[in-house]
Amino acid sequence: xxxxxxxxxxxxxxxxxxxxxxxxxxxxxxxxxxxxxxxxxxxxxxxxxxxxxxxxxxxxxxxxxxxxxxxxxxxxxxxxxxxxxxxxxxxxxxxxxxxxxxxxxxxxxxxxxxxxxxxxxxxxxxxxxxxxxxxxxxxxxxxxxxxxxxxxxxxxxxxxxxxxxxxxxxxxxxxxxxxxxxxxxxxxxxxxxxxxxxxxxxxxxxxxxxxxxxxxxxxxxxxxxxxxxxxxxxxxxx
Numbered sequence: 001x002x003x004x005x006x007x008x009x010x011x012x013x014x015x016x017x018x019x020x021x022x023x024x025x026x027x028x029x030x031x032x033x034x035x036x037x038x039x040x041x042x043x044x045x046x047x048x049x050x051x052x053x054x055x056x057x058x059x060x061x062x063x064x065x066x067x068x069x070x071x072x073x074x075x076x077x078x079x080x081x082x083x084x085x086x087x088x089x090x091x092x093x094x095x096x097x098x099x100x101x102x103x104x105x106x107x108x109x110x111x112x113x114x115x116x117x118x119x120x121x122x123x124x125x126x127x128x129x130x131x132x133x134x135x136x137x138x139x140x141x142x143x144x145x146x147x148x149x150x151x152x153x154x155x156x157x158x159x160x161x162x163x164x165x166x167x168x169x170x171x172x173x174x175x176x177x178x179x180x181x182x183x184x185x186x187x188x189x190x191x192x193x194x195x196x197x198x199x200x201x202x203x204x205x206x207x208x209x210x211x212x213x214x215x216x217x218x219x220x221x222x223x224x225x226x227x228x229x230x231x232x233x234x235x236x237x238x
Contacts, residue, residue, distance in 0.1 A: 002229045016055055017048050051089035075104060076101050078106065114166055139201075150210045171206065
């Protein structure tokens with residue numbers, strides 16, 4: 001694992017950034033991202049910076065290659081909103097004599113305000129759970145999450161529940177490792193045999209137990225030496 005910041009690592013990466021910039025036309029970037037002439041120049045330049053790590057040449061001291069070695073292949077896990085950057089990277093890869101990066105698209109985690117919003121720290125007004133939240137904070141937030149059911153249990157039984165729109169259910173679907181429990185909740189909740197409050201309590205349990213508790217315990221054990229190791233420039237090839 002190698003963790004880097006663009007501002008700190010740009011020296012090694014810059015030759016690849018420049019190479020990508022030479023391959024990208026301004027019209028392609030403007031059409032892909034809907035840029036206007038009034039946008040700042042950084043918006044036009046950044047796609048090449050985002051795309052450069054797709055290519056092993058951006059990491060000469062981390063992914064060390066000998067003369068004549070073929071470029072390494074790259075797979076990128078990302079949300080769908082990042083796809084345009086790497087679509088451009090795939091387009092220029094053949095001209096760079098590199099393998100086009102493969103993409104693994106992840107689904108958005110819905111914001112607590114509703115499934116039409118993505119949970120993002122840049123849009124906290126839509127309702128987010130942070131990795132530093134306490135159990136009490138998580139439970140308070142989830143209790144206010146958008147529900148896909150009717151106002152009463154009778155309404156839910158009569159009209160059903162929109163599981164896609166129900167944020168608490170989606171949290172369980174994302175993070176519950178027990179497929180049998182998920183199937184049980186899906187069946188009971190959709191038939192009105194569980195109410196929204198019960199599902200929200202279970203969702204909070206799942207998030208706290210299977211995400212936050214484990215992450216926070218591991219985070220507490222991270223030292224400055226660990227950070228220095230993972231951000232240190234070194235060969236990571238076996």
